[in-house]
Amino acid sequence: MWEQIKANRNRSILLVIGMGVLLVALGYGIGVYFFDNVYAGVAVAGVIWVIMTLVGYFQGDSILLATSGAKKIGKKDHPRLFNVVEEMTIACGLPKMPDVYIIDDPALNAFAVGRDPEKAAVAITSGLLQKLNRDELQGVIAHELAHIKNRDVLLMSMTAVLLGTIVILSYYFSRMMFFTGGGSRRSSDSGGAGGAIIAIIGLVFIILAPIFAQLIYFAISRRREYLADASAALYTRYPEGLASALEKLGSSTNQVKAANQATAPMYTVNPFREKGRKAADLTSTHPPISERVKILRKMGGGISYQSYEQAAEEVTRQRIIPTSALAGAQTLAAREPSTEGAVGEPDKLARTRETQDMLFGMSRYRKLDCQQCGTVLRLPPDYKAPVVRCPHCGTVNQAINK
Amino acid sequence: MEITLIVILVVIVLVVLGLVGIYNGLVKLRNQVKNAWAQIDVQLKRRYDLIPNLVETVKGYAKHEREVFENVTKARNLAQQVSNSSPGVRAQAEGELSAGLSRLLAVAEAYPDLKANQNFLALQEELTSTENKISFSRQFYNDSVLNYNNKTQMFPSNIIAGMFGFTMNEYFEVKVEAERTAPKVSFN
Numbered sequence: 001m002w003e004q005i006k007a008n009r010n011r012s013i014l015l016v017i018g019m020g021v022l023l024v025a026l027g028y029g030i031g032v033y034f035f036d037n038v039y040a041g042v043a044v045a046g047v048i049w050v051i052m053t054l055v056g057y058f059q060g061d062s063i064l065l066a067t068s069g070a071k072k073i074g075k076k077d078h079p080r081l082f083n084v085v086e087e088m089t090i091a092c093g094l095p096k097m098p099d100v101y102i103i104d105d106p107a108l109n110a111f112a113v114g115r116d117p118e119k120a121a122v123a124i125t126s127g128l129l130q131k132l133n134r135d136e137l138q139g140v141i142a143h144e145l146a147h148i149k150n151r152d153v154l155l156m157s158m159t160a161v162l163l164g165t166i167v168i169l170s171y172y173f174s175r176m177m178f179f180t181g182g183g184s185r186r187s188s189d190s191g192g193a194g195g196a197i198i199a200i201i202g203l204v205f206i207i208l209a210p211i212f213a214q215l216i217y218f219a220i221s222r223r224r225e226y227l228a229d230a231s232a233a234l235y236t237r238y239p240e241g242l243a244s245a246l247e248k249l250g251s252s253t254n255q256v257k258a259a260n261q262a263t264a265p266m267y268t269v270n271p272f273r274e275k276g277r278k279a280a281d282l283t284s285t286h287p288p289i290s291e292r293v294k295i296l297r298k299m300g301g302g303i304s305y306q307s308y309e310q311a312a313e314e315v316t317r318q319r320i321i322p323t324s325a326l327a328g329a330q331t332l333a334a335r336e337p338s339t340e341g342a343v344g345e346p347d348k349l350a351r352t353r354e355t356q357d358m359l360f361g362m363s364r365y366r367k368l369d370c371q372q373c374g375t376v377l378r379l380p381p382d383y384k385a386p387v388v389r390c391p392h393c394g395t396v397n398q399a400i401n402k
Numbered sequence: 403m404e405i406t407l408i409v410i411l412v413v414i415v416l417v418v419l420g421l422v423g424i425y426n427g428l429v430k431l432r433n434q435v436k437n438a439w440a441q442i443d444v445q446l447k448r449r450y451d452l453i454p455n456l457v458e459t460v461k462g463y464a465k466h467e468r469e470v471f472e473n474v475t476k477a478r479n480l481a482q483q484v485s486n487s488s489p490g491v492r493a494q495a496e497g498e499l500s501a502g503l504s505r506l507l508a509v510a511e512a513y514p515d516l517k518a519n520q521n522f523l524a525l526q527e528e529l530t531s532t533e534n535k536i537s538f539s540r541q542f543y544n545d546s547v548l549n550y551n552n553k554t555q556m557f558p559s560n561i562i563a564g565m566f567g568f569t570m571n572e573y574f575e576v577k578v579e580a581e582r583t584a585p586k587v588s589f590n
Contacts, residue, residue: 079524083531090441091538093434093546134530237541345530 015220016155019162022209022216023049026166029205030173032198049165056161061113061121064157068111070101070123071362078102078358080346081129081137085122088141091235092149098122102129104359108252111267112144112153120148130355131248134345139232139242146231152224159217166213170206177203222287226320229292230308237303237335243296250289291315303334371397424559428568431550435571438543439489442574445535446485446496452532453478453503456525460506463516467509474502489572500533540574547571 023045031041075082082100089097094117101123103109108128114120122144132140147153233239249269270286298311309321346354360367364381368388372395377388379399388399457471477499484495507526510516517523551570554563562568 079527080531083527083534087531087534087538090445090535091542093438093542235538 015216016159016162019159019166019213019216022213023162023166025205026169026209029202029209030169032202033206034173034176045165045169048169049162052161052165053158056157057115060157060161061115061119064111064113065101065121065123068103068123069105070103072121073100073102073358073362077361078129078354080134080354081124084134084137084141085145088138088145088235091142092145092231094120094145094149096120098145098148100124102126102358102362108249109267109269110140110144112147113157114148115154115157116151117148120153122148126355126359127252128249130348130352131252132245133351135236135238135241136245136248138236139238139245142232142235143228143242146228146235147224150224150227150231152228156221156224159220163210163213163217167210170210174206177206223320225286225292226295226312229296230305230312230321233296233299233303233308234305237333239296239299239303239334243293246289246293246296250293287316299334368397368399370395421562424562425566428550428553428559428563428566431546431553432568435543435546435550438539438546439574441539442536442543443485445532445539446481446492449499449503449529449532449536450478450482452525452529456506456522456529459519459522459525460510460513460516463513463519464509470502470506470509474499474506477502489574493574496536500536503529503533544573547573 024042027042027045028038029041030044031038033041035041035044073082078100085100086097096118098112098114098120099122101121103123103125105125106127107125108131110122110124110128112120112122122141124140128140129137147156229242232242236242246269267286269289295308295311295315298314299307305321309319312318312320357367360378366379366381366383368377368379369375370377370390370393372390373393375390375392377390377397379388383399386399387396389396453474457474460467461471477495481492481495481499484491507529510522510526553559554568554570
């Protein structure tokens with residue numbers, strides 16, 4: 001289980017190095033095209049990248065949580081979600097339980113942030129919280145915690161920064177190219193055919209760098225989704241939980257309002273997917289849901305990276321788990337489903353109520369039972385009138401805080 | 403002449419570094435086992451604390467199920483008594499307790515008033531989660547023990563393990579059949 005992280009890292013490092021090379025190539029292109037000096041271009045690219053990396057490293061998680069409108073919750077806000085996160089923290093042996101955030105959005109999705117396992121957070125949309133039963137919730141949370149445990153979160157945010165730098169630089173300088181009349185400076189000083197060829201190479205770098213960077217980014221992201229799925233099956237000992245959660249996620253067409261291109265790979269499923277479209281192409285941040293579900297179901301009763309790998313090879317015809325992670329591990333039996341007919345698990349209606357109570361509570365609404373008919377009245381925090389009329393039976397109730 | 407000396411020195415340094423690495427790896431794994439065990443302990447204690455409250459709440463609604471209450475309380479006290487014993491003995495007692503608890507929760511299903519009681523629902527969520535936490539920490543503990551045991555037995559780390567007294571650890575296994583299966587409720 002622990003070798004997994006190492007093997008995982010080695011493979012990703014290669015891809016990240018590839019992106020680094022792209023950044024240098026872009027800097028080179030900018031250098032020959034605009035500054036007549038290769039080093040100047042590379043230096044400009046490097047400085048911008050360092051600045052963005054520093055910001056991303058120290059502020060990345062809070063920026064991401066803030067832009068997605070996530071709110072932190074405590075145990076009393078939603079005991080079940082809180083408990084499930086705690087359970088999965090124990091299952092995967094993280095040193096510290098991540099903070100729990102809620103995004104008030106009917107779309108179904110979740111993501112994890114945090115540069116190290118000591119300082120991480122998981123966020124889940126209220127829509128998802130309503131839809132999933134305990135087993136499914138466990139699956140999704142386990143998937144997110146696997147991202148934290150496998151250090152995907154840090155890697156993905158650092159690669160996102162690298163990608164962002166490449167995209168911004170190339171966008172900015174390709175605009176400049178059009179406005180300055182393209183390479184006019186270049187031809188004025190050295191001229192000649194050699195200079196022209198170098199200028200064209202520079203131009204090609206500027207145009208192609210963001211496209212290749214994007215493809216590499218997506219490749220890293222997709223691989224890590226499979227790995228997190230495999231880990232989630234291992235932590236929960238119950239692949240069906242995540243499989244049926246993914247099915248629910250896949251059948252929903254709601255898009256996460258606050259998601260954007262850069263944050264898309266952080267989510268459990270691609271927040272921009274369209275219904276029915278098989279997004280298996282190169283430009284998808286996530287493997288197709290149907291494939292992920294099929295692999296999880298094919299694992300059958302045996303829980304291990306081997307059985308996931310076997311199932312994945314049958315479904316996708318490619319290798320997914322690094323060989324070093326497969327050695328030495330044993331295959332375990334899946335556990336029984338816990339919620340089917342289990343005592344005290346809330347049904348769909350109860351879950352909806354639970355979630356709404358939490359959201360109202362977080363916006364500091366007051367709850368008041370109508371004295372006549374028992375209808376629950378919710379008073380906004382700025383409600384100042386002394387009485388409130390029940391919209392159901394018309395009784396006038398005292399609106400005094402208990 | 404000098405070259406052989408350097409080669410010998412380099413080999414010695416490499417061997418020493420390797421040994422230190424193996425030793426540290428063993429210590430790390432042993433600490434992980436200890437940590438995992440502490441985690442199980444925390445959750446088991448949490449369960450002892452929850453049971454009296456739960457029994458009291460259910461008692462208020464289901465007076466005729468005395469036998470179930472007595473069994474749970476007895477199993478709890480027994481489990482608490484052996485809480486300093488070896489993992490094997492402990493797992494046995496805890497298994498009995500889990501079985502008793504699932505019977506208690508199954509009883510609660512037959513009392514609609516009880517099922518609507520907020521206090522009971524909160525207790526039940528806590529108990530369900532504690533049960534899960536126990537089984538997940540057991541899972542993590544057993545994984546850690548497996549890793550550690552593998553390392554103490556496999557070459558070459560077994561040599562170091564033998565030299566510094568790294569001994570095998572016991573798994574936390576449940577032998578009670580009732581605990582392995584989820585409680586099934588029937589109304590006939």
